[in-house]
Amino acid sequence: TQLLEQSPQFLSIQEGENLTVYCNSSSVFSSLQWYRQEPGEGPVLLVTVVTGGEVKKLKRLTFQFGDARKDSSLHITAAQPGDTGLYLCAGARGGATNKLIFGTGTLLAVQP
Amino acid sequence: DTAVSQTPKYLVTQMGNDKSIKCEQNLGHDTMYWYKQDSKKFLKIMFSYNNKELIINETVPNRFSPKSPDKAHLNLHINSLELGDSAVYFCASSPITLGRDGYTFGSGTRLTVV
Numbered sequence: 001t002q003l004l005e006q007s008p009q010f011l012s013i014q015e016g017e018n019l020t021v022y023c024n025s026s027s028v029f030s031s032l033q034w035y036r037q038e039p040g041e042g043p044v045l046l047v048t049v050v051t052g053g054e055v056k057k058l059k060r061l062t063f064q065f066g067d068a069r070k071d072s073s074l075h076i077t078a079a080q081p082g083d084t085g086l087y088l089c090a091g092a093r094g095g096a097t098n099k100l101i102f103g104t105g106t107l108l109a110v111q112p
Numbered sequence: 113d114t115a116v117s118q119t120p121k122y123l124v125t126q127m128g129n130d131k132s133i134k135c136e137q138n139l140g141h142d143t144m145y146w147y148k149q150d151s152k153k154f155l156k157i158m159f160s161y162n163n164k165e166l167i168i169n170e171t172v173p174n175r176f177s178p179k180s181p182d183k184a185h186l187n188l189h190i191n192s193l194e195l196g197d198s199a200v201y202f203c204a205s206s207p208i209t210l211g212r213d214g215y216t217f218g219s220g221t222r223l224t225v226v
Contacts (some may be wrong), residue, residue, distance in 0.1 A: 031210070031212070035214070037153075040219065040220070041220070042116075042202050042204070042217025042218055042219050042220055043155070043202075043215075043217050044217070045214030045216075048211075048213070048214060050212065086153055090214075092210055097160060097167055098143055098160065098206055098208070098209075098210045099157055099160065099168055100157070100214075100215065102147075102154070102155040102156070104152075104154060105152075105154065107153070
């Protein structure tokens with residue numbers, strides 16, 4: 001089983017704080033994606049990282065793919081209440097199936 | 113105009129019943145999926161179709177049968193519902209080559225079996 005473990009599982013912080021979410025696996029992935037899911041909705045794609053060591057920035061969110069393409073991190077600077085949600089990493093092994101293996105999830109609550 | 117729409121949004125039914133969930137995408141994607149999200153929010157793939165052809169069939173009970181009449185539709189029929197089938201079921205679609213594109217998910221169907 002290609003398990004993607006996320007940590008922390010839950011995170012409750014005050015507005016303005018910084019945080020980092022980790023996504024770790026023993027398997028190599030051809031690409032890794034991050035999604036955010038809000039209550040009652042499906043996950044929405046935030047970013048895809050493809051190259052080992054790749055860093056992508058999306059406003060206050062910074063995503064990094066590990067050099068060995070087995071892990072990833074998401075850093076949020078100056079968190080806002082609108083960042084609240086379930087963050088999911090998902091790894092793709094490539095090939096014909098397009099199958100994504102989803103991580104265990106990190107539930108973030110940003111208090112005003 | 114919703115990209116991936118699934119119906120119904122909520123489904124409450126008794127054990128032993130048969131029910132269907134419908135999914136449609138208007139993105140022109142070739143690949144569609146069904147995922148199950150459990151009470152701990154873990155998303156697990158069930159099925160994947162490429163242009164109406166079954167590509168992925170994970171270890172899902174035979175009571176679950178997907179059907180893709182065309183590449184824009186992927187329905188899920190569940191026979192003899194059990195308590196353990198209670199979950200949120202998500203339909204998703206993607207291009208045939210994922211690349212930097214991700215999945216586009218529907219808003220989910222919350223199935224409660226009583």
